Amino acid sequence: MSFSRLDICDIPLYRFSALDNAGLLHAVTTRHGRGETPFDLSFVASDSPRQVLADRKLLCDALGVPLSALTVCRQVHGARVAHVDAENRGCGAASPDTAIADCDAMISNESGAALMVLCADCPVTALWDPRNRALGLAHCGWRGVVGGIVADTIAAMARRFGTKPGDLIACCGPSVGPCCYEVSADVADEFATRFPDGGCVIDDGARLALDLRAAVRTALMDCGVSPKKIEISGVCTKCHNDEFFSYRAEGEGAGRFAFVAVVP
Numbered sequence: 595m596s597f598s599r600l601d602i603c604d605i606p607l608y609r610f611s612a613l614d615n616a617g618l619l620h621a622v623t624t625r626h627g628r629g630e631t632p633f634d635l636s637f638v639a640s641d642s643p644r645q646v647l648a649d650r651k652l653l654c655d656a657l658g659v660p661l662s663a664l665t666v667c668r669q670v671h672g673a674r675v676a677h678v679d680a681e682n683r684g685c686g687a688a689s690p691d692t693a694i695a696d697c698d699a700m701i702s703n704e705s706g707a708a709l710m711v712l713c714a715d716c717p718v719t720a721l722w723d724p725r726n727r728a729l730g731l732a733h734c735g736w737r738g739v740v741g742g743i744v745a746d747t748i749a750a751m752a753r754r755f756g757t758k759p760g761d762l763i764a765c766c767g768p769s770v771g772p773c774c775y776e777v778s779a780d781v782a783d784e785f786a787t788r789f790p791d792g793g794c795v796i797d798d799g800a801r802l803a804l805d806l807r808a809a810v811r812t813a814l815m816d817c818g819v820s821p822k823k824i825e826i827s828g829v830c831t832k833c834h835n836d837e838f839f840s841y842r843a844e845g846e847g848a849g850r851f852a853f854v855a856v857v858p
C-alpha cells in the first residue's frame with residue numbers, strides 16, 4: 595500500500611494505492627496548484643472567493659467531474675453525518691452559503707457525486723465499500739473522533755447501504771503527526787479514556803502528544819474494519835508545511851487542502 599504523488603493536468607495530487615486498486619477515483623490536494631497562487635480550496639479560509647472557485651474548477655477538470663457534482667459541508671468539528679443524494683449533490687460547490695450545514699462527514703452511493711472534505715491538520719478518512727459501491731468521507735478532528743464520528747459514519751453506511759465493516763477499505767490522509775501535536779492534559783485524558791488500548795497519547799515526561807491517526811485506526815478496528823484494509827498516511831502536515839496547509843504551523847491564516855472522492 596502506498597500514498598504517493600501523481601500530478602494530473604500539472605496539479606500536484608496524492609492518491610492511495612488501496613483506493614486506486616479498488617476503483618475509487620479520489621485525490622488529496624496540496625497547497626500548490628498551477629503557478630504561484632496558493633491552492634486554497636476553502637471559501638471560509640481564503641480571502642479570494644474567485645480564486646477558490648477557479649481552483650475548485652481546475653480540480654474538477656483534473657478529475658473529470660463537473661463542478662456541479664462537488665459536494666461540500668460546513669464543518670464544525672462535530673460528528674454529524676449527511677447523506678448525499680440527488681437532492682443535495684453539488685451543495686457548497688460554488689458558494690459557502692449552500693454547503694451542507696453543521697456536518698463533518700458525508701456518505702453517498704449517488705453515482706457521480708464528488709464528496710470533498712477540507713482540512714489543514716485534521717485527518718480525513720475515506721471509507722469505500724466496493725460491494726455496495728458506497729462511499730463515506732469523514733473529517734476526523736479530535737472532537738469528532740472523541741464524539742464517535744468514525745463509528746457514526748460506518749453505522750450510517752450500514753443503515754443506508756447495507757455496508758459491512760469487513761468490506762470497507764479505509765484510507766486516512768495527511769494530518770498533524772504526534773511529532774507536532776502537543777495537547778492539554780484534558781484532551782489527553784479524553785483520549786486515554788475513550789481509547790484505553792489505543793496508544794494514542796504519548797507522554798514523554800515533558801509534554802503530552804496526541805497520535806490522532808492511531809485513534810482513527812483504533813476506532814476503525816473497533817467497528818470491525820480489517821487492519822489489512824486500513825491505510826494511514828504518515829505525512830505530518832506541520833513537518834511538511836511546504837506541501838500542505840497546516841493550522842498548527844500557520845495559525846488563523848492557514849488555507850485548506852482537500853480530500854475528494856467520487857462515487858463511481
Ligand SMILES: [Zn+2]
Pocket residue numbers: 770771772773774830831832833834
Ligand atoms: Zn510533525
